[in-house]
Amino acid sequence: GAVVSQHPSRVICKSGTSVKIECRSLDFQATTMFWYRQFPKKSLMLMATSNEGSKATYEQGVEKDKFLINHASLTLSTLTVTSAHPEDSSFYICSASDWVNTEAFFGQGTRLTVV
Amino acid sequence: AQSVTQLGSHVSVSEGALVLLRCNYSSSVPPYLFWYVQYPNQGLQLLLKYTTGATLVKGINGFEAEFKKSETSFHLTKPSAHMSDAAEYFCAVTPSGGYNKLIFGAGTRLAVHP
Numbered sequence: 001g002a003v004v005s006q007h008p009s010r011v012i013c014k015s016g017t018s019v020k021i022e023c024r025s026l027d028f029q030a031t032t033m034f035w036y037r038q039f040p041k042k043s044l045m046l047m048a049t050s051n052e053g054s055k056a057t058y059e060q061g062v063e064k065d066k067f068l069i070n071h072a073s074l075t076l077s078t079l080t081v082t083s084a085h086p087e088d089s090s091f092y093i094c095s096a097s098d099w100v101n102t103e104a105f106f107g108q109g110t111r112l113t114v115v
Numbered sequence: 116a117q118s119v120t121q122l123g124s125h126v127s128v129s130e131g132a133l134v135l136l137r138c139n140y141s142s143s144v145p146p147y148l149f150w151y152v153q154y155p156n157q158g159l160q161l162l163l164k165y166t167t168g169a170t171l172v173k174g175i176n177g178f179e180a181e182f183k184k185s186e187t188s189f190h191l192t193k194p195s196a197h198m199s200d201a202a203e204y205f206c207a208v209t210p211s212g213g214y215n216k217l218i219f220g221a222g223t224r225l226a227v228h229p
Contacts (some may be wrong), residue, residue, distance in 0.1 A: 102166045108158040
């Protein structure tokens with residue numbers, strides 16, 4: 001299957017700072033990327049869907065000003081957690097897809113800890 | 116609207132026993148269905164998927180699942196559990212096309228004991 005690389009795998013940041021997470025499709029052009037959040041021992045909650053060159057579509061209840069998503073190229077999407085607080089600590093996972101495949105491909109996830 | 120229900124948040128089996136993880140879905144359009152496995156602090160690995168065609172699909176690591184439209188089910192099975200199968204399993208549904216967002220079930224944690 002196609003490869004999606006997510007970086008960093010772990011990050012610790014201070015409360016009030018911003019942190020950027022990258023999601024790259026390494027061997028295909030990702031027209032659509034998805035960002036999920038996973039709380040401990042919980043399922044994945046879709047945060048937003050981004051299409052290359054367009055503004056992201058956020059799910060209800062997700063603060064778009066706090067979770068900035070950029071999908072400027074067909075191989076890269078970024079999630080920036082702005083003014084992070086301890087309650088933003090979580091596991092964030094991206095996935096990427098195109099119009100050809102019948103599935104989206106997942107990154108390895110990023111463990112964010114805000115102290 | 117689509118939704119997924121996974122019956123049983125925790126399932127425990129003996130090594131060598133049958134594994135059965137249940138998944139029921141609701142969808143107003145023909146669905147694509149997926150099973151993923153997640154190990155601690157890792158992303159999701161696709162076990163198998165149903166898109167169209169044969170309703171019994173075989174995946175990696177000896178897992179298989181059967182799409183039953185009449186029962187709106189997509190249960191995951193493995194004839195003989197291995198210790199390495201211990202993980203979290205997620206069932207997911209999407210309208211046809213990988214470019215659509217996935218709706219996940221709550222997950223089932225599988226424990227395998229000697």
